[in-house]
Amino acid sequence: ALYYYADNPQRPYDPEKAKQMLSAAGVSNLTLKYLIRAGDEVDEQTAVLVQQQLAQAGITANLQKVDPSQEWDMTIAGDYDISVNYWTNDILDPDQKTTFVLGHDSNNNYMTNYKNDAVKDLVAKARLELDPKKREQMYIDLQKMAKDDVNWIDLYYSPYINVARKNIDNFHQNPLGRFFLEDTVKN
Incomplete structure (x- = not known):
């Protein structure tokens, strides 16, 4: 990814710490509301694993399965403590993610309610910087x-997986998940 910083801190699982x-x-008996999209098998499996890991640190995560549309409304309203969601860029430039997730926009930083004014200001400056080295x-x-x-x-990276029959030629997908079907043919 453009401008990816490989030395980002890794946070190892350390329940004792x-x-x-x-x-x-001064926190004890911490209980968190964990939203899950009902019917999403991966989301449900992830929630059980995270719940078990939190329990090892003495944290209770109450799993709350809700309809996906309700889960979306609840995350927008900030009515949750934990929620697992996905992210994919529509463009290769990092501005999309930084604006959407760090820039204090109308989605409350992808429903995380994260706020850091110094980060917000740097997001705006990076968007306008033309010098590639300074921008990086x-x-x-x-x-x-x-x-x-x-x-x-970040919990995990899920690459795109595609399956096609042997009689399909020229099916292509770019790293952002976009299909190119103009030259796809069925033989």
């Missing part, structure tokens, strides 16, 4: 700042 951090913050550094700085704030946690 989490317990210590909660204790130092801005996007590296944005990644560092947002990851330091733990604006969200």
